[in-house]
Amino acid sequence: MDYIFDGIVQAIGLILSGDPVIFEVVGLSLRVSGTSVLIAVLIGIPLGILIGTREFIGKRVLLRIIYTCMSLPPVILGLFVFLILMRQGPLGAYQLNYTPTAMIIAQTLLVTPIVMGLTYNIVRDRAKDVGRLGKTLGGTGVSNVFLMLREVKGGLVIALVSAFGRAISEVGAVMIVGGNITGKTRVMTTYIAELRSMGDYSQAIAVGIILLLLSLIVNTILYQFQQRDEK
Amino acid sequence: MNRLTRKQSRFSIKTVLAFCLSMALLFSLFACGGGGGVTETEEVDLAPTAGGTIRLATTTSTKDSGLLDAILPVFEAETGIKVEVISVGSGEAMALGESGEADVLLVHSPAAEKKFVEEGHADATGRKDVMFNDFVIIGPASDPAGILTVASNDAVATFAMIAGVEATFISRNDNSGTHSKENSIWEKTGITPDGAWYVRAGDGMGAVIAMANEMLGYTLADRATWLSNAAKTELIIVCEKDPSNILYNQYGVICVNPDKDTNINHEGAVAFQQWITSPAAQKLIGEYGKAEFGEALFTPNA
Numbered sequence: 165m166d167y168i169f170d171g172i173v174q175a176i177g178l179i180l181s182g183d184p185v186i187f188e189v190v191g192l193s194l195r196v197s198g199t200s201v202l203i204a205v206l207i208g209i210p211l212g213i214l215i216g217t218r219e220f221i222g223k224r225v226l227l228r229i230i231y232t233c234m235s236l237p238p239v240i241l242g243l244f245v246f247l248i249l250m251r252q253g254p255l256g257a258y259q260l261n262y263t264p265t266a267m268i269i270a271q272t273l274l275v276t277p278i279v280m281g282l283t284y285n286i287v288r289d290r291a292k293d294v295g296r297l298g299k300t301l302g303g304t305g306v307s308n309v310f311l312m313l314r315e316v317k318g319g320l321v322i323a324l325v326s327a328f329g330r331a332i333s334e335v336g337a338v339m340i341v342g343g344n345i346t347g348k349t350r351v352m353t354t355y356i357a358e359l360r361s362m363g364d365y366s367q368a369i370a371v372g373i374i375l376l377l378l379s380l381i382v383n384t385i386l387y388q389f390q391q392r393d394e395k
Numbered sequence: 396m397n398r399l400t401r402k403q404s405r406f407s408i409k410t411v412l413a414f415c416l417s418m419a420l421l422f423s424l425f426a427c428g429g430g431g432g433v434t435e436t437e438e439v440d441l442a443p444t445a446g447g448t449i450r451l452a453t454t455t456s457t458k459d460s461g462l463l464d465a466i467l468p469v470f471e472a473e474t475g476i477k478v479e480v481i482s483v484g485s486g487e488a489m490a491l492g493e494s495g496e497a498d499v500l501l502v503h504s505p506a507a508e509k510k511f512v513e514e515g516h517a518d519a520t521g522r523k524d525v526m527f528n529d530f531v532i533i534g535p536a537s538d539p540a541g542i543l544t545v546a547s548n549d550a551v552a553t554f555a556m557i558a559g560v561e562a563t564f565i566s567r568n569d570n571s572g573t574h575s576k577e578n579s580i581w582e583k584t585g586i587t588p589d590g591a592w593y594v595r596a597g598d599g600m601g602a603v604i605a606m607a608n609e610m611l612g613y614t615l616a617d618r619a620t621w622l623s624n625a626a627k628t629e630l631i632i633v634c635e636k637d638p639s640n641i642l643y644n645q646y647g648v649i650c651v652n653p654d655k656d657t658n659i660n661h662e663g664a665v666a667f668q669q670w671i672t673s674p675a676a677q678k679l680i681g682e683y684g685k686a687e688f689g690e691a692l693f694t695p696n697a
Binding site for chain 2 (some may be wrong): 252259262359363365
């Protein structure tokens with residue numbers, strides 16, 4: 165019980181004291197997960213809209229693959245990326261393992277299917293209407309994507325929130341490709357795992373609380389966007 | 396119709412702008428990514444006298460006990476070489492060495508280290524002793540297997556007694572140095588531990604000590620990690636200082652064979668090996684823990 169209470173007290177202390185270690189860890193978490201979600205959005209939303217608005221051969225198979233990838237275990241993905249990026253692996257020349265870049269690659273692969281799958285689901289129901297509207301307006305394929313984007317942008321916030329939530333909270337992939345190196349690849353989740361293995365439960369809880377607060381802030385901001393959009 | 400077209404084109408421009416903005420944001424993030432951790436290492440790489448960055452794969456005990464945090468800053472300040480610590484079990488650390496993923500190893504699994512050197516994964520210098528501490532067998536204060544009165548200096552007998560009454564025993568089960576030591580003790584007892592009482596954890600030392608505390612079980616721990624965790628548990632040492640030296644825990648430093656991969660920073664690795672076995676670093680190791688735990692956690696013996 166003491167650990168939990170101590171953790172809450174420590175969390176407040178850590179936030180107020182401006183401990184550089186915490187700021188570094190929080191900053192890297194935001195940078196890695198934020199970049200991953202941004203890239204995932206740029207790839208996943210246009211592709212999700214395309215899949216949702218078009219019929220083509222192999223669509224059902226593709227969807228099944230995307231849905232499966234939505235629940236890909238981060239550990240498996242982390243191991244896969246690690247092996248690819250290994251010094252003696254196919255992309256070893258770039259020396260990316262144990263760098264933030266490797267973590268961004270892993271998390272991008274992790275959340276892109278989520279953005280794509282959720283976008284597809286939101287778009288699917290509106291596809292016919294928007295398609296007809298697009299045709300009326302004489303738009304091309306690309307401008308139809310933009311038209312759809314405008315129609316469903318409130319719903320896409322959910323995709324964004326899910327992707328960010330997944331990225332910022334996963335530990336398996338970033339632990340393997342990042343290695344939890346102090347001052348270089350240590351993010352909040354791997355730091356919590358490290359603190360736990362060192363038996364420093366109070367500090368672990370403190371970092372956990374900061375992680376939750378951060379998610380709350382990010383989700384609140386995104387939720388505001390959605391609200392404004394629906395007005 | 397005219398109105399509609401105008402409306403559509405207005406939104407298109409807006410969305411295009413939004414798209415451009417998000418792209419700009421993305422690139423700035425990337426740029427900022429480069430400005431963070433990555434550039435730091437690059438700066439070190441460019442320093443003429445420095446050996447850049449070395450990747451040290453080491454056992455969890457050297458990190459979890461706080462030793463590396465205490466001594467590495469001194470090495471970094473003296474040489475300008477930045478050390479990236481990957482703390483894993485000794486087995487995994489050596490696997491990272493074998494695949495050329497790490498530059499230098501600090502591990503405690505002598506049999507596996509010998510094999511590592513024999514198979515040509517080390518450089519010409521081979522393995523060097525760094526320090527030692529010892530293992531202790533810890534368990535609940537109630538000592539359900541009754542070890543304290545009978546076998547408090549006999550590790551093999553302790554294990555046999557635990558198995559005899561099927562008292563809970565937590566095994567690291569992670570190919571670490573501690574795990575291979577545990578296996579070698581079981582071998583001496585002639586018992587193959589199995590059953591509900593034998594818990595295979597697959598986790599680090601600190602986590603396993605916490606698990607033993609929760610499950611009221613026994614476990615084998617290195618003294619350094621035990622000392623730094625003891626205050627948080629209700630466990631006690633039931634067996635230590637076996638005169639047969641079976642609980643002895645030697646740490647060694649190995650530079651990875653630079654022929655494995657062109658990216659291996661062998662110079663930096665050699666500098667680390669020379670430093671950690673130097674009198675100055677050895678003194679630091681011998682001092683570590685005295686202030687906090689009342690005794691040194693490791694004894695230097697390079």
